[in-house]
Amino acid sequence: MITLRRKLLAEFIGTMLLLATVVGSGVMAVNLSQGNAAIALLANAGATAGILYVLIVVLGPISGAHFNPVVTLLMCMRGEISTMEAVAYIAVQIVAAIIGVMLAHAMFGLALIQPGTHVRTGAAQWLSEAVATFGLVLTILLGIRRRPAAVPALVASYIFAAYWFTASTSFANPAVTIARSLTQTFAGIRPDDIGGFVLAQLLGGATGLLVATLLDPQTRLDEQG
Numbered sequence: 325m326i327t328l329r330r331k332l333l334a335e336f337i338g339t340m341l342l343l344a345t346v347v348g349s350g351v352m353a354v355n356l357s358q359g360n361a362a363i364a365l366l367a368n369a370g371a372t373a374g375i376l377y378v379l380i381v382v383l384g385p386i387s388g389a390h391f392n393p394v395v396t397l398l399m400c401m402r403g404e405i406s407t408m409e410a411v412a413y414i415a416v417q418i419v420a421a422i423i424g425v426m427l428a429h430a431m432f433g434l435a436l437i438q439p440g441t442h443v444r445t446g447a448a449q450w451l452s453e454a455v456a457t458f459g460l461v462l463t464i465l466l467g468i469r470r471r472p473a474a475v476p477a478l479v480a481s482y483i484f485a486a487y488w489f490t491a492s493t494s495f496a497n498p499a500v501t502i503a504r505s506l507t508q509t510f511a512g513i514r515p516d517d518i519g520g521f522v523l524a525q526l527l528g529g530a531t532g533l534l535v536a537t538l539l540d541p542q543t544r545l546d547e548q549g
Contacts, residue, residue, distance in 0.1 A: 331388075347511045
């Protein structure tokens with residue numbers, strides 16, 4: 325039996341490395357792209373998708389590899405983890421995400437904490453986050469039902485695509501959003517813009533759960549695994 329301590333450690337490591345990759349690859353991409361924003365985004369998206377695949381494969385059997393409060397809330401609603409576990413998961417995810425950003429800054433010799441200045445607000449950005457999170461939840465829930473072994477590749481592929489087809493570059497994760505408000509690098513967001521993003525993510529996640537249930541009735545709230 326896997327203890328809660330081991331699950332939380334897996335969530336901590338996974339979320340920390342995810343944010344270190346998102347921010348660190350953004351810094352490296354900007355440094356090497358000679359001002360070409362498309363190349364920088366391509367590198368950032370590729371690195372993020374790559375680390376997601378690795379982390380889900382390696383840590384999924386231990387904690388479920390949520391790395392995302394929206395995913396954790398949905399799994400709690402489905403009865404796959406308890407409320408106490410969900411609260412612990414979310415707390416660890418937020419702390420680990422912040423530490424991941426600080427780790428990326430440290431690796432590039434930057435100030436560890438730097439409140440974000442990148443403006444990300446408005447209806448288009450909020451819609452983008454809702455769509456990004458909707459698609460992520462749909463991918464996870466239907467993937468678990470239809471092709472569980474393919475979920476790591478499905479999630480990584482979806483996030484890579486969503487970096488490009490959403491105006492917000494697909495945060496799709498409240499812990500990621502909070503942590504990225506502490507960087508002024510390529511991946512940053514203003515602290516003032518956190519609320520709109522998180523609300524859109526929660527709405528997108530809830531809609532994803534509803535649609536997944538309509539498409540496959542066995543993906544229901546009281547499913548036990």
